[in-house]
Amino acid sequence: MRKADRLFQIIQILRRSSRPVTSSELADELEVARRTVYRDIAHLIAQRVPIEGEAGFGYVLDAQYDMPPLTLTPDEIEAVVLGVQMVARLNDAAIRNAASDVMAKITSVMPQDLLPYIAQPAVGIKPDDVGGDVTRDTRPLRSAIREGRKLALDYRAADGAVTSRIVWPVLLGYADTHSLLIAWCQSKHAFRHFRTERLLKVEILDESIGMSRSKLRQQWQQWRDAQMWKSRVVQ
Template sequence: MSRTARLLDLLQLLRNRSTPITGPALAQELGISIRSLYRDIATLQAQGADIIGEPGLGYVLRPGFTLPPLMFSADEIEAIVLGSRWVAARADDGRLSQSAKQALSKITAVLPAELRERAEATNLLVARMGLAPATIDAGIIRLAIRNERKLIITYRGPDDTETERTIWPFLIGFFEQARLVAAWCELRQGYRHFRIDRISHVEATEVRYPRRRAVMLKEWRAEQNVPPPA
């Protein structure tokens, strides 16, 4: 294993823990000597990794440190390219699509030449398929989800009847032919799914819904028998 790969593995081990881990435990996990571990930690700290701790007490990586893109493997680069292209091609929100393109552009700009060429020449293609156009700004929904705020929507049902709903959105699902927002519906007093292309009006509010998004997501998964992400 190269030293660069070892440093990456060390960072990943620290990122996966929220409590300090001792030097001997880290060295054993990486299959290196304790002296090599101390040198690696010193190298990462010199490169800007906010690792705190000392021999005998353990080490922890403070949140906020990001891995340099040059440490991505070829497979990881292809996964990033494929995911970004999928969002750019399939999102029904212009801002989300543009953001995916910009993010991919920023990543490729700082890659080493070999990986940049591989990213630009990848043979992974995302097909464009027809989606029912949305008449509202889906960015309003995403912002409400991030901030845990209620939304007031006008929704057209399968029978073309429109109703006004106050919902607590917590998830947007991207499917082949439609985009759905999962939410608690005050009118129905239960979890419901709303096709974004059938929402004719959306009004943001500053009212925080009374439950945490993570709690509702867990309940929704149990109710819908949806397994947690891998």
């Protein structure tokens, strides 16, 4: 790894960590000796990168520090390309178009020497047609999730029965052929998964879910973990 790439990666590692990162951890991820890390840290500090800490304790990066936009490494570029390829297989036109727009924006400002990593990436997924049922427009669902607002749904179950529900949306999950609205159902007093292609009507209500989004998601994660534990016990 070139020194310039290594210095950039040190900043990336520190920026994504919520705690001090030791020189040993940096050396392991960068696959270099600890003395190289010490020299690189000293170089960054000399260049006025706001890194604090010391050997034995760990290093932290000032949360206010910001790097020039789109300073991406080849690995990061190929990660984005791979993600766009995966999103392209989802049966959600709005998300697919958004991913294509992101890729176009990145390509338009990418330095010439990095464009080959987009045009001929070293990664890829098996080509496949998008399959499954046609999903509804998921933008209202995602908007309600972001804003923490309740949804009124008319939903058709697998047996054809139609019910009306008020739900607290948590997350929109995706599989290869369909998407699921994960939500707390007021009538069932439980978390439920709703296939988006079976949503007959969606209305965003003015009423909020009555708690923070993070707390609702935490409760869902606890419920999910409990369900997974039960399934392992049954097996």
